[in-house]
Structure formats: C-alpha cells, structure tokens
Amino acid sequence: MTPSAIILIVLGLAAIGYVLGRQRALKTAQREGVKLHSLSGYHGQSVALFIAVPALFLLAAWLFLQPVLIESSVSGRIPQSAIPEGGARSLVMFDVRRIAEGLNQIVAGGDVSENDLADMRADVTDVRARLAEVGVALGSDVSPIVLQTAKEYRATDLTASFVRNIAVLVVALGFGAWALARIRPGLRARNISETFIKALLMGSSLVAILTTVGIVGSLLFESISFFNMYPAKEFFLSTTWNPQFRGGSELGILPLLWGTLYVSFVALALAVPLGLMIAIYLAEYAGSRLRSYAKPAIEVLAGIPTIVYGLFALITVGPFLRDWIAQPLGLGSSSSSVMTAGLVMGIMLIPFISSLSDDIINSVPQAMRDGSYGLGATKSETIKQVILPAALPGIVGAFLLAASRAIGETMIVVMGAGASAQLDLNPFEAMTTITVKIVSQLTGDTEFASPETLVAFALGLTLFVFTLGLNILALYIVRKYREQYE
Amino acid sequence: MTEAATEMAVDTAIKESAIKMRGTDVSVFYGEKQALFDVNLDVARNSVTALIGPSGCGKSTFLRCLNRMNDTIDICRVTGEITLEGENIYDPKIDVVELRARVGMVFQKPNPFPKSIYENVAYGPRIHGLTNSRAELDEIVESSLRKAAIWEEVKDRLHEPGTGLSGGQQQRLCIARAIAVSPEVILMDEPCSALDPIATAKVEELIDELRGNFTIVIVTHSMQQAARVSQRTAMFHLGKLVEEGVTDKMFTNPETKLTQDYITGRFG
Numbered sequence: 001m002t003p004s005a006i007i008l009i010v011l012g013l014a015a016i017g018y019v020l021g022r023q024r025a026l027k028t029a030q031r032e033g034v035k036l037h038s039l040s041g042y043h044g045q046s047v048a049l050f051i052a053v054p055a056l057f058l059l060a061a062w063l064f065l066q067p068v069l070i071e072s073s074v075s076g077r078i079p080q081s082a083i084p085e086g087g088a089r090s091l092v093m094f095d096v097r098r099i100a101e102g103l104n105q106i107v108a109g110g111d112v113s114e115n116d117l118a119d120m121r122a123d124v125t126d127v128r129a130r131l132a133e134v135g136v137a138l139g140s141d142v143s144p145i146v147l148q149t150a151k152e153y154r155a156t157d158l159t160a161s162f163v164r165n166i167a168v169l170v171v172a173l174g175f176g177a178w179a180l181a182r183i184r185p186g187l188r189a190r191n192i193s194e195t196f197i198k199a200l201l202m203g204s205s206l207v208a209i210l211t212t213v214g215i216v217g218s219l220l221f222e223s224i225s226f227f228n229m230y231p232a233k234e235f236f237l238s239t240t241w242n243p244q245f246r247g248g249s250e251l252g253i254l255p256l257l258w259g260t261l262y263v264s265f266v267a268l269a270l271a272v273p274l275g276l277m278i279a280i281y282l283a284e285y286a287g288s289r290l291r292s293y294a295k296p297a298i299e300v301l302a303g304i305p306t307i308v309y310g311l312f313a314l315i316t317v318g319p320f321l322r323d324w325i326a327q328p329l330g331l332g333s334s335s336s337s338v339m340t341a342g343l344v345m346g347i348m349l350i351p352f353i354s355s356l357s358d359d360i361i362n363s364v365p366q367a368m369r370d371g372s373y374g375l376g377a378t379k380s381e382t383i384k385q386v387i388l389p390a391a392l393p394g395i396v397g398a399f400l401l402a403a404s405r406a407i408g409e410t411m412i413v414v415m416g417a418g419a420s421a422q423l424d425l426n427p428f429e430a431m432t433t434i435t436v437k438i439v440s441q442l443t444g445d446t447e448f449a450s451p452e453t454l455v456a457f458a459l460g461l462t463l464f465v466f467t468l469g470l471n472i473l474a475l476y477i478v479r480k481y482r483e484q485y486e
Numbered sequence: 487m488t489e490a491a492t493e494m495a496v497d498t499a500i501k502e503s504a505i506k507m508r509g510t511d512v513s514v515f516y517g518e519k520q521a522l523f524d525v526n527l528d529v530a531r532n533s534v535t536a537l538i539g540p541s542g543c544g545k546s547t548f549l550r551c552l553n554r555m556n557d558t559i560d561i562c563r564v565t566g567e568i569t570l571e572g573e574n575i576y577d578p579k580i581d582v583v584e585l586r587a588r589v590g591m592v593f594q595k596p597n598p599f600p601k602s603i604y605e606n607v608a609y610g611p612r613i614h615g616l617t618n619s620r621a622e623l624d625e626i627v628e629s630s631l632r633k634a635a636i637w638e639e640v641k642d643r644l645h646e647p648g649t650g651l652s653g654g655q656q657q658r659l660c661i662a663r664a665i666a667v668s669p670e671v672i673l674m675d676e677p678c679s680a681l682d683p684i685a686t687a688k689v690e691e692l693i694d695e696l697r698g699n700f701t702i703v704i705v706t707h708s709m710q711q712a713a714r715v716s717q718r719t720a721m722f723h724l725g726k727l728v729e730e731g732v733t734d735k736m737f738t739n740p741e742t743k744l745t746q747d748y749i750t751g752r753f754g
Contacts (some may be wrong), residue, residue: 373586
C-alpha cells in the first residue's frame with residue numbers, strides 16, 4: 001500500500017469519526033437529558049482531529065526516517081571488495097536503490113513472482129537487460145553482491161512499509177476510539193478543537209523555523225570542516241582568489257567581497273535616486289488615474305526573472321558600455337564589467353525602492369501636508385522638509401532590503417560581471433562576486449571533501465551573515481518608524 | 487438717526503472699514519455634489535468670528551475656502567468671490583502660497599511636524615525667508631512661543647521633538663507655528679476638539695489674547711466655546727448660512743427658530 005493510499009484511508013476514517021462523534025454526542029445528550037456543552041459538530045471535529053493528526057504526523061515522520069535508517073543498515077553490509085577502485089560507497093548504494101526500485105517494477109509488472117525473484121541470480125539472469133525493459137537503465141552489469149544487497153534492501157523496505165501502514169492505522173483507530181469513548185455531554189469539545197487547531201498552526205510555523213535552523217546548521221557544519229582544512233585567517237584576509245585542482249589553492253574572500261560590494265554599490269547608486277523620485281512623483285504629484293496604471297507597470301520590472309535581466313546585460317548593456325564608453329575612454333575592453341552588472345541590477349531594484357517608498361510616503365499622515373501647506377509652503381518644500389524627513393526611516397528600511405537583495409543576486413552578475421576575481425577600482429573591469437563563486441565552486445569537478453568545494457559553504461555563510469544583518473537592521477528601522485504616529 | 491439706532495446698526499452689521507475678509511455668493515462643489523450654497527459672510531478685523539452648525543453643514547468647507555486649502559482636493563470647485571482687504575483671493579494673479587502665509591491655519595488634530603519644537607516654529611519663517619540671521623530666527627521662535635502661551639513650558643527643551651508634547655501643548659505649538667509667519671488672519675478648524683477641558687481653557691484664553699493682533703475665524707462644535715471666545719457668530723445648516731451677527735445677541739435672542747433650537751441643544 002502506498003503512502004497516498006494510507007493518507008486517503010486515514011482521511012476517510014476521520015470523516016467517519018466525525019459522523020460517529022456527532023451522533024454519539026447527540027445520543028448521549030438525549031439519553032441523559034442534559035444540554036451539550038459544545039455544539040455536536042465540535043464533538044465530531046475533535047474525534048476527526050484525533051484520528052487524522054497523530055496518524056498523519058506519524059506517517060510523515062516515518063516516511064522521513066525509514067530511508068535513512070534502512071540505508072545505513074544495508075550500506076554497512078556491502079563488503080569493501082564490492083566497491084570499485086576510486087569509487088565511493090555512496091555510489092554503490094545509489095545502484096542498489098535503483099536496482100531495488102527496478103525489481104519492484106518487475107514484480108508489479110506481474111510476470112515474475114516473489115519466489116522467482118528470490119531465485120534470480122546475477123550470474124544466471126541478465127539482470128541489466130531485464131531492468132532496462134522496465135525503464136531502469138544501468139551503467140554497468142550487476143554484480144552478484146550488489147544484486148543480493150538490492151534484494152535485501154527491497155525486503156527490508158517492504159517489511160518496514162508494512163509495519164508502517166499497520167502502525168499508522170493502529171494510531172488512527174486507537175486515538176479515534178479513545179476520543180469517541182470519552183464523549184459526554186459535559187465534554188468541552190469546543191475548547192479541545194481550539195487547542196488542537198492552535199497546536200496545528202504552531203506546528204506549521206515550526207516547520208519554517210526548523211528549516212531555517214537546518215539550513216544554517218548545514219552551512220555551519222560544512223564551514224567548520226572547511227576551516228579545519230583551510231586557515232580562517234587566510235580566508236578572510238588574503239587578497240588572492242585562485243582555486244587550483246590539485247590543491248595549494250589561495251581562497252581569499254576579499255576580492256569576491258569587493259566585487260559584491262562594488263556591484264551592489266553601482267546598482268544602489270542607480271536604483272535609490274531613481275526609485276525615490278518615482279515614488280515621490282507617484283505619491284505626491286501623479287493623479288490617481290495615472291497612479292493606478294503607472295504603479296503596476298513599474299512593478300512588472302520586479303516580476304521579470306533575473307536570468308532575463310542577465311541576458312539583457314550580456315547581449316545589450318555590456319557591449320554597449322564597452323563600445324561607447326570603456327573603449328573610447330581607454331578604460332578596458334571587456335564587455336563583462338562591474339558597470340554592466342551594476343546598472344542592470346539597478347534597474348531590477350527600482351521597483352523595490354519605488355514601491356516600498358511610495359507606500360511609506362503615502363502613510364505619512366495628510367495632516368502633515370496640510371500643516372505645511374497651511375503655512376504657505378509649496379509642494380516641493382513640503383516634500384523636502386516635512387514628508388521625506390518623516391518617511392526617512394521607512395525609506396532607509398526599503399534601501400536596506402534592496403541592498404540585501406543586491407548582495408545576494410547571482411544570475412545578473414554571472415552574465416554581466418564575469419568570473420575573474422580581482423581587486424580593482426575601475427568599474428569597467430570584469431569582477432566577480434561571492435554568489436558567482438559559490439556556483440562555480442560547487443558545480444566544478446573537484447572532490448566534495450576538498451577545501452575548493454567546501455569554501456562554497458564558508459562563502460555562503462559569510463553572505464548569509466551579511467544579508468541577515470542587513471535585514472535585521474531594516475526590520476528594526478521600519479518597526480521604529482511605525483511607532484512614530486501612534 | 488438717533489444714537490440708539492446707530493448702535494443697533496453697529497450691532498448687526500460690520501462697518502465697511504472693519505471688514506477684513508468678505509465672501510460673496512460662495513458656492514463649493516465636491517464633484518457633482520454641492521456643499522455650500524451662495525454664502526455671503528464678512529469677517530471683521532481684529533475679532534473672533536465663530537462658525538457653528540451641525541456636522542456636515544459646510545462650516546469647515548467655508549473655512550478652508552478662506553485660504554484656498556480646498557485647492558489640495560482635486561475634485562473641489564469654488565465659485566463666487568472671496569476678498570482679503572478688497573482683493574479677490576481666487577484671482578489667477580494671486581499666488582496661493584503667499585495667500586496662505588497671510589491667512590494661516592490651525593487644524594482640528596494637533597499636527598506638529600516630526601521635528602524639534604524649535605524647527606516646528608522656525609519652519610514658516612525659513613521657507614518665507616523672513617529672517618536674515620540665526621539671532622532673528624531665535625527671536626521669532628521665542629516671541630511666537632510666548633504669544634502662544636507655551637514658552638514657559640518648552641523653553642528648556644526647544645530641541646526635543648514636538649511630537650513628544652501633550653495634546654494641548656502640541657496644539658499651542660501649532661498655533662505658535664502659525665503665528666511665526668505673522669499672518670493677518672488665523673483660521674482654526676475645531677482647534678480644541680482633541681483636547682481635554684484644561685488644555686481647552688488654555689487655548690481659548692490664548693485665542694482671546696491673539697485677537698489684538700490677528701483676525702481669527704474659528705469653527706467649533708461647542709456652543710459655550712463660541713459664546714466665550716467670539717464676537718460674531720455665523721450659523722450654517724445644510725450648506726447654507728442661516729444667520730450671522732453679534733455673538734451676544736445671537737445667543738440671547740436669535741432671529742431664526744433653527745438657530746435657537748441648535749443653540750439650546752434641541753437638535754444637532
């Protein structure tokens with residue numbers, strides 16, 4: 001039985017539980033001649049919740065843990081001799097899983113029975129061809145040991161799944177029967193449902209939090225193993241970024257950090273003034289008709305995928321800057337440059353700044369404007385001296401959010417700024433950023449457990465700390481601003 | 487004419503030379519809807535004129551016409567004529583920014599800018615270039631705060647934010663801010679409706695003192711307030727001017743039944 005079938009069964013049981021709970025509540029109330037504390041629907045609901053929630057929770061946990069546990073127990077049974085020279089145990093396990101899956105399909109196909117399968121031997125049957133028939137293509141012939149392990153894997157998996165199904169059903173029925181049995185007219189089913197729903201909602205937010213913790217944890221873990229192989233002082237202070245295949249790499253973060261900050265600076269230098277002026281125009285000068293068209297039109301910019309911006313940088317902006325500005329001025333001959341990526345990213349950031357600032361300017365109370373106009377101030381004096389100072393903290397918040405977005409941006413930089421890590425002041429030189437190097441280090445051909453690959457995690461952690469800091473600062477400022485008019 | 491008859495005439499109409507502002511056939515439209523119907527009302531120099539009437543009667547609308555604050559509302563249209571010292575303020579030649587410097591306004595809810603107390607008062611003189619030096623500006627700030635009867639309370643904290651003051655103090659700060667540009671007329675739109683009785687008493691006292699230097703028009707919902715602070719009162723109802731005249735007479739012996747009912751609290 002597949003997990004989805006089990007889920008359907010549990011949900012079906014919950015529906016039945018609802019009906020039974022309702023009826024039982026009504027019946028007991030009638031028999032004892034007392035008024036129900038809660039509406040009968042709440043009794044039904046609490047029974048249904050007791051059937052569905054623990055059972056489904058168990059199922060989820062089981063589905064998550066089962067492969068991990070089976071994997072570790074089966075993988076230990078593969079003898080060292082079965083692992084090819086230079087290969088890894090995990091690669092063999094990968095084959096094992098695929099073969100086990102293939103065997104499942106063969107049995108499901110119906111022409112091989114479980115008994116035949118047990119007799120199947122790698123040196124007699126052409127397992128590889130047999131598996132290919134059901135759509136599982138293997139790179140090499142199957143060795144007897146691997147086939148044997150695959151069979152064990154499959155058997156353990158089947159047993160475990162069977163136990164799982166039973167356990168889930170027992171939990172569903174057990175909790176259901178208990179919830180049904182305790183129904184009395186005085187039972188506070190309404191409050192029970194309430195508590196249950198609160199727990200459910202809390203659980204949902206817990207998922208998000210745990211995911212964040214998990215991501216940070218894995219970043220931290222891999223970063224630590226990187227710093228065990230590579231000195232932290234070198235990483236943070238060296239000005240050279242030069243990864244080598246055969247070790248002896250120089251992995252200084254400074255050129256990457258410089259590139260990141262330089263590109264972000266160019267982007268913000270374009271986006272902030274433009275975005276702010278757009279916001280002021282939209283909020284203070286534009287009529288409501290124009291505003292209702294212009295604002296969504298500008299926000300479309302935010303909906304364009306960054307890869308499209310990247311194309312735009314690569315095909316149009318880069319060559320244009322090279323041919324018309326960099327080469328005539330003798331500043332360089334590369335079409336990938338900090339300027340290219342920065343300008344295109346700036347355009348991407350305009351809607352962030354303009355939209356957020358527009359909302360913030362609009363939330364400055366009309367009384368402030370009236371007060372200023374009533375003293376004989378013009379519109380631009382009012383904006384400059386009253387509205388912008390009042391909106392400033394919020395605008396700073398918008399600015400910081402845009403900054404953290406700029407620092408984390410990857411696609412535009414890959415296509416616009418190039419991949420050469422250098423410390424240079426010339427904005428028409430190709431440079432690169434932390435995000436680009438994370439991609440190239442992880443997608444390279446080097447071994448995973450080498451500093452050349454693991455450096456990606458250290459880079460990611462640095463970036464994370466950076467943007468997290470900016471976001472916290474932005475939130476703090478925005479929150480402080482909100483209190484001002486209350 | 488006998489002396490008594492002359493006095494009667496003075497009682498009911500303002501002398502031509504004492505008219506500061508005059509509204510002639512003023513009508514206001516918000517889009518299709520007419521909010522004010524042919525109002526004729528004069529405002530006397532160096533006196534307090536109270537505009538009373540039930541909510542939505544058009545008294546605030548009329549007030550906002552006097553310094554063209556209605557211009558900030560897109561759909562609002564004003565017809566008729568309003569003069570300030572004989573000059574039509576809706577004439578295209580008039581600079582609305584300059585007009586508002588001459589006819590200042592204090593709003594219903596205290597609205598100090600999120601700046602320091604000093605900066606709040608200095609705002610008007612700065613944008614109009616009324617001073618040449620810091621010392622002069624300091625002087626204007628101090629004298630405005632003194633005139634608004636708040637100097638003693640804030641003199642040691644001039645550089646703290648104006649939003650940190652109490653409601654009554656904020657409103658007096660807003661009055662100081664309006665005085666600082668030395669307007670000729672000050673319009674007040676229910677200046678005490680957000681204040682407690684003690685703060686209200688202080689602001690009322692202040693209004694009475696300001697009468698010596700300024701012409702004041704005040705919108706109020708409080709009959710007692712109108713009776714206490716104003717010399718002349720105008721009663722609005724459903725966008726029309728019902729009755730206007732000397733406050734004392736209006737409160738003791740109103741001409742229309744409507745005014746009498748409103749003043750005695752029988753409706754509104």
